[in-house]
Amino acid sequence: MKFFFRFTLLALMLVVVALLSAVAAMRFAIHGQVVQVPSVIGMTPAEAERAVTAAGLQLEIERQFYSAQVAEGHIMLQVPSSGTKVRRGWQVRVAESIGPQRVAIPDVTKQSERAAEWNIRRRGLDVASTAAMQMPGIPADQVLAQSPLPNASGVAAPKISLLLTAPTEPPAYVMPSFVGQPLGTVSRTLQDAGFKLGLVTMAPPVVPSGNVPPAAPAPASSAPPQPSPASVIVVQSPAAGQKILAGATVNFEVR
Helix, strand or coil: CHHHHHHHHHHHHHHHHHHHHHHHHHHHHHHCCEEECCCCCCCCHHHHHHHHHHCCCEEEEEEEECCCCCCCCCEEEEECCCCCEEECCCEEEEEEECCCCCCCCCCCCCCEHHHHHHHHHCCCCEEEEEEEEECCCCCCCEEEEEECCCCCCCCCCCEEEEEEEECCCCCEEECCCCCCCEHHHHHHHHHHCCCEEEEEEECCCCCCCCCCCCCCCCCCCCCCCCCCCCCEEEEEECCCCCEEECCCEEEEEEC
16 A cells, blocks of 8 residues: 555656746746847848848848938838837837938929829839829829928938829719610700710510410511611610719610
8 A cells, every 4th residue: 555655656756847838948948039129220131131041031122211310321220129128030020211411302293193103213213102082173193292392301221202183084974774764865865965865776575475366477578577666675885873974875675
């Protein structure tokens, strides 16, 4: 019996030791991957790359800014900040100084997008973003406004955002129902409203149901019926209720 208790106690001790070893190994594995972000502010991109790589991290130069305090070609901002503990392989994003602003911001308002972009890039600047809005009475693809403003000083980044005029869309309408109306009247209504009469075809004949005897076949020499102003509309395209633009073409089937 004493031997059994000793054996059980030894087994429990071994289990406890194994659990403690597993916990210690896990903590070592987790915390062994944590590194401290070095300070790269004031370094050149090459120096920052070496410092970050040595710490097991990655460097990403995201933006460039004007700065009168940080020399051109040196790091002025970093994220995460120095001293932050992160996992190995983490990315350190930095901004590079391009020195004080030495280029005048051009006035590109009232220019086309292509001309404005050319004038911006030839000065060593870049287009940050573009947006468009409709402006009645102003041609499409014209610069309405810019940011920064022309000849602005103290600009943060060598980029200009543009607001352009968008093409004006034709007015939209809801298609009315013309079914049951004569073709001649509807044609005049469409033309007066600025729409176009498209293809007009004869609808297939109605097949009689029940025991009604079929109609006698038409003589071979008779011509098929043709649409006339008195023909009644039975099908229209676009259908009633659909959205149509000014100048759209409308097709009909008539009887």
